[in-house]
Amino acid sequence: MSIFCLGVNHKTAPVEIRERLAIAEKAVPEHLSEIRGIGPIEEAVVLSTCNRVEIYGSASDSGDALEKLVDYLVDHFEVEHGEVEFYRHEAEQAANHLFEVASGLDSMVLGETEIFGQIKKAYATAQQNGATARRMNKLFQQSFTVGKLVRSNTRIQQGSTSVGAAAVDLAEKIFGKLDGCRVMILGAGEMSRVTAQSLQSRGAKSIIVSNRSFDKAEELAKELQGKAILFDEWMNHLHKVDIVISSTAAPHAVVHKEHVEKIIDQRRGLALFLIDIAVPRDIEDEVNEITDVYLYNIDQLQRIADDGVKRREKQIEICRQVISGFLEEKGIEALAEVPDSRKQKPDFSEGPTAGRTVTDS
Amino acid sequence: MDDWYLIISTLIFLVGFLLAVISLRRGRKGEVGLNFWLAAAGFIFQCLFLRERGELHGRCPITNGAEVLVFICWSVVILYLALGKAFRLSLLGVFSMPLVFVFQLIAIISLAANDPGPRPPETLDPWLEMHASMSLLAYGAYGLACIAGIMYLVQNRQLKSHEPGRLFYSLPPIKYLSDAIIRLLVIGTVLISVGIIAAFFMQVAPEAVHLAASGAVWLIYFVIVLVQFIRRISPKRLSVLAIGAFVFALVTLSVL
Numbered sequence: 383m384s385i386f387c388l389g390v391n392h393k394t395a396p397v398e399i400r401e402r403l404a405i406a407e408k409a410v411p412e413h414l415s416e417i418r419g420i421g422p423i424e425e426a427v428v429l430s431t432c433n434r435v436e437i438y439g440s441a442s443d444s445g446d447a448l449e450k451l452v453d454y455l456v457d458h459f460e461v462e463h464g465e466v467e468f469y470r471h472e473a474e475q476a477a478n479h480l481f482e483v484a485s486g487l488d489s490m491v492l493g494e495t496e497i498f499g500q501i502k503k504a505y506a507t508a509q510q511n512g513a514t515a516r517r518m519n520k521l522f523q524q525s526f527t528v529g530k531l532v533r534s535n536t537r538i539q540q541g542s543t544s545v546g547a548a549a550v551d552l553a554e555k556i557f558g559k560l561d562g563c564r565v566m567i568l569g570a571g572e573m574s575r576v577t578a579q580s581l582q583s584r585g586a587k588s589i590i591v592s593n594r595s596f597d598k599a600e601e602l603a604k605e606l607q608g609k610a611i612l613f614d615e616w617m618n619h620l621h622k623v624d625i626v627i628s629s630t631a632a633p634h635a636v637v638h639k640e641h642v643e644k645i646i647d648q649r650r651g652l653a654l655f656l657i658d659i660a661v662p663r664d665i666e667d668e669v670n671e672i673t674d675v676y677l678y679n680i681d682q683l684q685r686i687a688d689d690g691v692k693r694r695e696k697q698i699e700i701c702r703q704v705i706s707g708f709l710e711e712k713g714i715e716a717l718a719e720v721p722d723s724r725k726q727k728p729d730f731s732e733g734p735t736a737g738r739t740v741t742d743s
Numbered sequence: 744m745d746d747w748y749l750i751i752s753t754l755i756f757l758v759g760f761l762l763a764v765i766s767l768r769r770g771r772k773g774e775v776g777l778n779f780w781l782a783a784a785g786f787i788f789q790c791l792f793l794r795e796r797g798e799l800h801g802r803c804p805i806t807n808g809a810e811v812l813v814f815i816c817w818s819v820v821i822l823y824l825a826l827g828k829a830f831r832l833s834l835l836g837v838f839s840m841p842l843v844f845v846f847q848l849i850a851i852i853s854l855a856a857n858d859p860g861p862r863p864p865e866t867l868d869p870w871l872e873m874h875a876s877m878s879l880l881a882y883g884a885y886g887l888a889c890i891a892g893i894m895y896l897v898q899n900r901q902l903k904s905h906e907p908g909r910l911f912y913s914l915p916p917i918k919y920l921s922d923a924i925i926r927l928l929v930i931g932t933v934l935i936s937v938g939i940i941a942a943f944f945m946q947v948a949p950e951a952v953h954l955a956a957s958g959a960v961w962l963i964y965f966v967i968v969l970v971q972f973i974r975r976i977s978p979k980r981l982s983v984l985a986i987g988a989f990v991f992a993l994v995t996l997s998v999l
Binding site: 537540541552555556557558650651653670673674678682686689 | 898903907911912915916918975976
């Protein structure tokens with residue numbers, strides 16, 4: 383009896399293929415039942431996300447199971463034999479692959495945590511549908527342990543990987559929780575919208591939108607559940623906001639040092655974070671010289687994002703060492719060692735950053 | 744035995760500091776949590792040292808420079824253990840460790856070179872004990888405010904320079920740091936005010952130099968806190984003031 387994994391991901395298949403193989407959440411139970419009906423396959427877990435479709439399982443003959451699984455996918459989805467390059471992993475390789483996926487090493491955004499929750503959900507669905515037994519239970523429990531180990535013992539999550547994420551991370555390094563933060567958007571462009579939404583996702587609430595075209599300001603304000611103001615009025619609101627995102631199409635600076643100096647006393651020691659994502663720049667460089675004011679332009683944010691990506695890439699090897707160390711210590715043999723009477727119960731209570739709290743005893 | 748308690752405590756703080764530096768360099772935040780427990784362990788040995796010295800003198804063990812330094816370290820650690828988590832500043836302990844380690848090392852060397860031995864009071868004056876202990880607890884709060892101020896300036900510099908270094912991701916948000924500085928200054932000022940009020944009830948009036956030095960420390964911090972509440976000082980200036988005032992307070996200790 384051995385475990386296996388078959389799948390495609392964003393590195394091996396374009397979106398045109400992935401979308402054809404994608405398994406809708408509702409259809410998963412039916413597929414799980416059918417997959418377990420395939421000859422040697424005893425257990426199965428289906429992981430279907432935007433970036434990957436993977437099937438994990440255990441079978442008396444994993445080589446045979448993988449062949450039959452490919453036939454099954456060709457029969458049930460709009461793909462042809464030879465059209466898709468599935469990766470196939472068996473035994474320790476399959477476990478290693480799942481551990482890397484759970485750790486975010488196989489993700490499009492290196493080290494992201496969403497995949498951890500997706501694996502938990504996939505496993506829970508399989509469990510609820512009776513598609514898992516001791517091997518899959520053990521394997522997935524171990525993957526949760528490894529995912530947490532990697533995240534708490536390496537810097538794989540450290541640093542931002544996009545301009546939007548860099549802006550949000552900086553805001554959090556200035557204000558802590560963004561719950562009470564008020565945001566003003568100058569220029570209702572796409573980048574402003576995306577950045578404001580990122581801030582909103584972390585708790586920023588009150589959003590003011592100011593644009594030369596008031597209609598556009600109103601449109602964006604409505605989308606962000608904020609308030610639109612005339613472009614001439616933004617100065618009157620500057621002292622009330624904590625974060626300014628500027629991306630107007632103006633050919634010259636819109637926010638000058640004098641504008642900020644005028645209002646900084648009214649802020650009574652509260653910091654002001656200015657994000658200038660416009661080219662040409664909207665905010666004078668000298669604004670950053672003012673105490674308690676932090677100005678970042680698009681290049682500076684991009685540099686932080688690039689640096690974040692590099693930092694995370696440097697961590698890949700360390701993460702792999704953690705995974706291989708775990709596999710050496712616990713070993714794939716452990717999957718066979720667990721007696722039926724000690725079947726694992728899943729632990730869905732903790733997130734990936736919760737530390738080394740789940741053991742696989 | 745009391746010397747050994749102090750040595751063990753100092754070594755624990757050294758280990759805590761080194762471990763925290765290593766884990767920060769490696770980005771292992773989990774190990775920074777261990778620092779809290781090491782601080783707690785170091786604190787227990789501080790308590791044992793102070794208890795032994797207290798029994799030796801038959802009063803609050805602040806009869807010489809070395810004991811005063813250990814008492815201040817004890818105040819720093821107890822305030823960190825009590826408030827660090829509430830202020831969301833687990834790293835405050837990491838930054839406190841070097842201060843505590845250096846102060847205690849000076850105390851060890853000083854006691855090894857010349858331990859004045861027991862100094863029982865002629866008559867036990869509870870107001871004097873209260874004055875001294877409250878004032879030194881206030882020094883602990885001011886010490887922590889100074890450390891939070893250093894952390895603020897480091898983080899502020901990284902934010903302003905647009906080049907986040909290794910510490911950037913580990914240091915807390917500047918808002919939390921500036922909030923902590925304000926709270927610690929207030930706590931310190933309340934404690935030192937209680938200490939000064941207690942001085943008015945002491946059986947023997949303090950010397951003029953002593954009075955002037957403690958009065959100056961109280962006045963400086965009182966003015967900072969007052970201006971902060973009336974006008975709001977910029978967090979950067981407040982950090983500089985917290986550091987400067989603590990350096991001044993340490994200088995006055997030699998007089999006290």
